[in-house]
Amino acid sequence: MYDSGKIIPGIILFVGLFTFPFWSNMGKAAPAPKPELPKTAKVCVMDTAFMKTEHMVLLNHWRDKVVREANRVWLGPDGKEYKMSIQNGCMQCHTSKAKFCDQCHNYAGVSPYCWQCHLEPKENL
Amino acid sequence: MNASRSIIFSLVAVGILVCLPLIGVAAGMTSFFGVIIPYLAVALFFIGVVARVVRWARSPVPFRIPTTCGQQKSLPWIQSDNLENPSDTKGVVLRMILEVLLFRSLFRNARMEFYEGPKIRYASAKWLWLGAIVFHYSFLVVLLRHLRFFSTPINPLVHLLEGVDGFLEVGVPRLYLSGLLLLAGVAFLFLRRVTIPQLKYISLPSDYFPLFLIFTIASTGVLMRYIYKVDVVSVKELTMGLATFHPVTPEGIGSLFYIHLFLVSVLFAYFPFSKLVHMAGVFLSPTRNLANTNRMVRHINPWNYPVKVHTYEEYEDEFREKMIEAGLPVEKKE
Amino acid sequence: MAKVPKADELAKVNHRPPQTPWTETPVEFRPGTFCYGAKPKNLEVVGLPNPRDWNPTDEDWKLPDDWKDITIKGMKDRLDKFRTFKLFMDICVRCGACADKCHFFIGSGDPKNMPVLRAELIRSIYRKYFTGSGKILSKYAGARALTEQVIKEWFYYFYQCSECRRCSVFCPYGIDTAEVTIMARELLNELGCTIDWTAGPVANCYMTGNHLGIQPHAFKDMIEFFVDEIEEVTGVRVEPTFNRKGAEVLFITPSGDVFADPGTYTLMGYMMLFHEIGLDYTWSTYASEGGNFGFFTSHEVMKRLNAKMYAEAKRLGVKWILGGECGHMWRVVNQYMDTMNGPADFLEVPKSPITGTVFENAKSTKMVHIAEFTADLIRHGKLKLDPSRNDNKIVTFHDSCNPARGMGLFEEPRYVLKHVCNHFHEMPEGTIREKTFCCGAGSGLNTDEYMEMRMRGGLPRANAVRYVHEKHGVNMLTTICAIDRAVFPALMDYWVPGVDVTGLHELVANALVMKGEKKRTTDLRYEPLPGMEDEEDDDV
Numbered sequence: 001m002y003d004s005g006k007i008i009p010g011i012i013l014f015v016g017l018f019t020f021p022f023w024s025n026m027g028k029a030a031p032a033p034k035p036e037l038p039k040t041a042k043v044c045v046m047d048t049a050f051m052k053t054e055h056m057v058l059l060n061h062w063r064d065k066v067v068r069e070a071n072r073v074w075l076g077p078d079g080k081e082y083k084m085s086i087q088n089g090c091m092q093c094h095t096s097k098a099k100f101c102d103q104c105h106n107y108a109g110v111s112p113y114c115w116q117c118h119l120e121p122k123e124n125l
Numbered sequence: 126m127n128a129s130r131s132i133i134f135s136l137v138a139v140g141i142l143v144c145l146p147l148i149g150v151a152a153g154m155t156s157f158f159g160v161i162i163p164y165l166a167v168a169l170f171f172i173g174v175v176a177r178v179v180r181w182a183r184s185p186v187p188f189r190i191p192t193t194c195g196q197q198k199s200l201p202w203i204q205s206d207n208l209e210n211p212s213d214t215k216g217v218v219l220r221m222i223l224e225v226l227l228f229r230s231l232f233r234n235a236r237m238e239f240y241e242g243p244k245i246r247y248a249s250a251k252w253l254w255l256g257a258i259v260f261h262y263s264f265l266v267v268l269l270r271h272l273r274f275f276s277t278p279i280n281p282l283v284h285l286l287e288g289v290d291g292f293l294e295v296g297v298p299r300l301y302l303s304g305l306l307l308l309a310g311v312a313f314l315f316l317r318r319v320t321i322p323q324l325k326y327i328s329l330p331s332d333y334f335p336l337f338l339i340f341t342i343a344s345t346g347v348l349m350r351y352i353y354k355v356d357v358v359s360v361k362e363l364t365m366g367l368a369t370f371h372p373v374t375p376e377g378i379g380s381l382f383y384i385h386l387f388l389v390s391v392l393f394a395y396f397p398f399s400k401l402v403h404m405a406g407v408f409l410s411p412t413r414n415l416a417n418t419n420r421m422v423r424h425i426n427p428w429n430y431p432v433k434v435h436t437y438e439e440y441e442d443e444f445r446e447k448m449i450e451a452g453l454p455v456e457k458k459e
Numbered sequence: 460m461a462k463v464p465k466a467d468e469l470a471k472v473n474h475r476p477p478q479t480p481w482t483e484t485p486v487e488f489r490p491g492t493f494c495y496g497a498k499p500k501n502l503e504v505v506g507l508p509n510p511r512d513w514n515p516t517d518e519d520w521k522l523p524d525d526w527k528d529i530t531i532k533g534m535k536d537r538l539d540k541f542r543t544f545k546l547f548m549d550i551c552v553r554c555g556a557c558a559d560k561c562h563f564f565i566g567s568g569d570p571k572n573m574p575v576l577r578a579e580l581i582r583s584i585y586r587k588y589f590t591g592s593g594k595i596l597s598k599y600a601g602a603r604a605l606t607e608q609v610i611k612e613w614f615y616y617f618y619q620c621s622e623c624r625r626c627s628v629f630c631p632y633g634i635d636t637a638e639v640t641i642m643a644r645e646l647l648n649e650l651g652c653t654i655d656w657t658a659g660p661v662a663n664c665y666m667t668g669n670h671l672g673i674q675p676h677a678f679k680d681m682i683e684f685f686v687d688e689i690e691e692v693t694g695v696r697v698e699p700t701f702n703r704k705g706a707e708v709l710f711i712t713p714s715g716d717v718f719a720d721p722g723t724y725t726l727m728g729y730m731m732l733f734h735e736i737g738l739d740y741t742w743s744t745y746a747s748e749g750g751n752f753g754f755f756t757s758h759e760v761m762k763r764l765n766a767k768m769y770a771e772a773k774r775l776g777v778k779w780i781l782g783g784e785c786g787h788m789w790r791v792v793n794q795y796m797d798t799m800n801g802p803a804d805f806l807e808v809p810k811s812p813i814t815g816t817v818f819e820n821a822k823s824t825k826m827v828h829i830a831e832f833t834a835d836l837i838r839h840g841k842l843k844l845d846p847s848r849n850d851n852k853i854v855t856f857h858d859s860c861n862p863a864r865g866m867g868l869f870e871e872p873r874y875v876l877k878h879v880c881n882h883f884h885e886m887p888e889g890t891i892r893e894k895t896f897c898c899g900a901g902s903g904l905n906t907d908e909y910m911e912m913r914m915r916g917g918l919p920r921a922n923a924v925r926y927v928h929e930k931h932g933v934n935m936l937t938t939i940c941a942i943d944r945a946v947f948p949a950l951m952d953y954w955v956p957g958v959d960v961t962g963l964h965e966l967v968a969n970a971l972v973m974k975g976e977k978k979r980t981t982d983l984r985y986e987p988l989p990g991m992e993d994e995e996d997d998d999v
Contacts, residue, residue: 001185001186001187001189001424001425001426001427002182002183002185002186002427003182003186004182007178007182007409010178010408011175011178011179014174014175014178014405015171015175018171019171020272020275021272021275021276021368022368022370024275024276024280025275025276025277025365025368025369028277028369030277030365030368030369032358032362032375033358049356049377052356052358053354053355053356053357054354056297056298057297060297104357104358106277106278107277107358107361108273108357108358108361109273109279109283109284109287110357111284126480126482126598126599127480134599177549180545181542181545181546181549182542183539184538184539184540184541184542184544184545185540185541185542186541186542186543187540187541187758187798188794188795188798189794189798190543190635190638190794190865192624192627192628192633192635192864192865192893193863193864193865193866193867193893194628194864194867194893195867195869195893196867196869196870197820197866197867197868197869198820199818199820199831199868199871200816200818200820200831200834200835200838200871202838203834203870203871203874204870205867206867209867209893210867224631224633228631230556230628230629230630230631230633231554231556231629231631233628233629233894234556234629235889236559237559237560237565239472239474239565241470242470243470243472243918243922244922245565245918245919245922247887247889247890253554253555253556257554257631317555321555322474322475322476323474323476323555323558323559323570323573324553324555324558325476326476326480326481326570326576327481327553327555327558327570327573327575327576327579328553329553329600329601330599330600330601331592331600331601332552332553398590398591398592399592400549400550400551400552400553402549402550403550403551403552403632406546406549406550406632407550407631407632407633409542409546410546410550410632410633410634411542411543411546411633412543412627412633412634412635412638413632413633417866417867419793419794419797419798419824420792420793420797420820420821420822420823420824420826421819421820421821421822421823422823423797423798423801423802423823423824424797424798425798426798426799428540429798429799432759432762432763432766433506433763434763434766434767434770435665435666435763435767436770437745437767437770437771437774440666440667440668440745441745443666444674444675444676447674447675447676448675448676448744450676451675451676451679451680452679453675453676453679453701453702453744454701454702454703454704
């Protein structure tokens with residue numbers, strides 16, 4: 001007894017399930033995100049490479065400083081003082097959540113909990 | 126080969142595998158390690174697994190030989206155990222589900238304890254079962270979580286899984302339990318292999334190698350997420366390129382990622398040619414996937430062939446006189 | 460024959476593996492732990508390969524010149540014929556769950572008796588000749604070359620596996636070492652490296668119809684001797700018939716029960732039961748063996764011996780077959796017979812002529828287990844039973860490996876047992892039902908030159924018996940297997956003195972109140988029934 005009636009559907013099921021990443025994207029181009037960079041400033045509080053991978057750590061650190069220690073001023077490595085704030089700090093340059101933050105976050109499937117406390121800016125898109 | 130040599134061999138093998146992409150990427154071979162190797166590995170995985178299953182399937186199951194672990198179906202007033210001794214397809218399906226999803230047989234495990242006297246006891250031993258469950262399920266969760274790198278928009282189920290996996294809500298980025306459990310599971314499987322003398326004795330390099338490989342894969346993954354972070358967006362550009370067959374190798378992804386990707390590729394490619402095929406094999410195991418209906422429904426053996434037998438006629442020819450003398454009936458009187 | 464060490468000496472088992480890796484630990488043929496090689500005449504009778512005079516302790520095993528090709532080709536053939544073999548060579552992860560489940564490992568501590576390592580003995584050869592990684596990486600892939608030493612190792616260890624399948628219960632992939640052992644023994648068989656204790660019975664069974672080589676007239680004589688015995692005990696004369704055409708039922712049981720105590724009492728039990736219910740049955744001198752040592756030789760020899768059952772049922776024109784208490788006979792009947800030698804379309808679906816019960820579970824194979832048959836009789840109140848006649852017996856029940864793990868016959872014998880005796884105690888969970896332990900001598904290993912290994916392999920079973928012996932005063936071990944009945948007396952004497960061995964239907968017969976019986980004062984063993992101790996003398 002060879003059970004080909006069960007094994008062949010089994011193989012098809014296996015290949016079908018495991019190739020999900022390939023066929024689920026069929027016909028869909030997946031453009032890389034293009035976050036809109038600020039027109040006003042050229043540099044952020046840290047260099048771009050750092051900001052790309054570590055911004056969440058920095059923001060978390062800021063959150064702790066502000067909320068737990070009531071400290072609003074952060075001394076950057078460049079010797080400058082920055083205001084630790086989303087609305088009055090980050091978003092002074094990165095004015096649009098939708099055009100900046102969400103670009104990468106949506107692409108990578110990340111939903112940071114910044115906006116559980118902060119009010120989302122009302123943007124006319 | 127003794128245990129230490131097996132371990133060293135496997136460690137060295139994994140060490141070399143770590144170095145290859147490290148050197149390669151430094152030499153600018155990002156397309157090779159980011160595109161060609163992953164495609165080759167995935168192709169090998171699918172072709173290999175299917176070929177393996179087909180290879181098994183080409184051998185028939187000549188006899189129906191389930192291992193019966195419960196009461197058979199016989200008289201109507203005797204309660205039969207359809208899960209442990211299935212008498213119909215439903216029973217077989219349930220038995221297989223228990224086996225594949227819950228590791229039913231491993232759950233039976235007991236440890237023999239030998240005392241002077243002699244007195245032998247069989248103590249409960251569920252650790253292997255627990256370790257296996259933790260290892261396999263955390264690996265599954267980790268694998269499914271990675272789907273976020275292979276689709277846009279991302280399936281809500283993946284987010285749901287992430288939510289469950291990260292329910293502790295500690296750390297930034299949020300800590301996923303599955304990663305740690307996977308490492309713990311692998312560590313447990315390794316430690317029991319080297320601390321239980323009998324197990325150490327039977328272990329081959331091919332038992333240590335996948336453990337080291339998976340441990341390194343999980344560690345590099347954890348490192349990339351929590352410590353030496355890589356640019357996730359660039360990584361996803363690469364993985365999406367692979368998934369949509371428009372491969373790209375963006376600049377600036379750390380070599381840690383290439384190590385991770387290369388080891389995953391090795392795991393995929395190694396899978397069909399190693400003991401890891403038990404994933405597919407468990408479905409085909411004739412001692413589990415057949416109903417114990419032997420006396421109800423005739424099982425057909427495709428290569429059943431006639432054999433030489435000693436017929437009654439030959440038997441009677443030899444013993445006829447004695448049979449007649451003893452008053453036994455015979456076919457031919459002379 | 461080797462002297463068996465004393466029990467307290469044998470009880471010192473070291474389960475720690477040696478320093479040398481198993482691949483570098485040569486096999487040592489120590490007397491008492493291996494069986495004698497097959498005598499040439501026994502192989503010649505059935506036409507099996509390479510008959511010659513040899514002994515496992517010989518340096519030169521006189522293998523055929525092309526033994527290596529035979530073995531590799533034999534492996535290939537079997538890999539192509541048996542999915543089990545192919546699969547079980549590939550998917551073991553060496554998790555070790557099976558390691559301490561084998562009675563031979565528990566009793567001997569020899570690491571090659573761990574099921575996983577036993578299978579590795581052949582898996583390592585499979586890797587070398589049938590897998591790419593094994594060919595290239597050799598020992599780093601767990602592969603090794605086939606040498607004569609390997610053949611010797613196979614012989615030693617695949618005749619230290621009793622094909623009991625206990626390991627397969629615990630294996631997460633259901634890898635069945637019995638299946639691996641069966642393949643290995645087939646390969647050994649092709650080189651003429653089989654044991655005489657299976658080759659002899661096979662040759663006998665082939666020619667005379669039973670393992671013991673009892674010729675037809677002698678078979679009849681022996682049964683009739685027990686007819687007299689039954690009359691002596693009960694005053695009832697039972698009238699068995701032989702090779703009778705037109706009987707409703709053909710009854711087949713292992714010939715061991717015709718030959719040796721305590722199986723003979725079980726045989727008397729069958730005849731008393733059949734007489735009492737008026738069953739229209741016949742014995743056959745041609746199909747006078749339930750057991751099948753061909754099963755321990757090769758699939759082909761199993762089929763050649765088993766063919767007699769259906770052939771004889773057809774010749775005699777019976778309606779169905781009733782099978783006695785036997786272990787591996789029932790593995791063969793339940794899992795192989797219909798496939799090999801069926802379809803039995805000349806028979807009818809078994810129907811108990813006494814209760815009218817149709818045995819739907821045997822509607823294709825048309826063979827019913829006597830425990831099923833008797834349980835049905837009791838359930839329908841067809842038997843008058845006086846269980847107090849067994850009151851001097853404090854009973855436990857040993858599930859024989861094959862009816863347990865190759866069939867699932869658990870409740871039927873227990874139901875019968877509970878109706879024929881008042882004192883029944885189960886051995887500890889983990890040693891009964893699907894987790895039952897082998898008697899230590901199944902699969903054709905019940906020979907005397909193997910006594911040390913039998914005592915070692917039987918230790919886990921004996922240990923469980925001792926537990927109930929000490930806790931409940933159990934003095935009687937019941938079993939539904941003829942090999943059990945043959946080997947347990949020695950095992951009990953060795954590990955648990957004071958426990959006797961019986962078959963299920965001996966207890967049934969003791970309790971059975973027969974029509975027209977005289978006042979019974981003794982059981983079938985001429986031992987006084989409870990309360991009849993004083994009357995014993997009158998009887999003799």
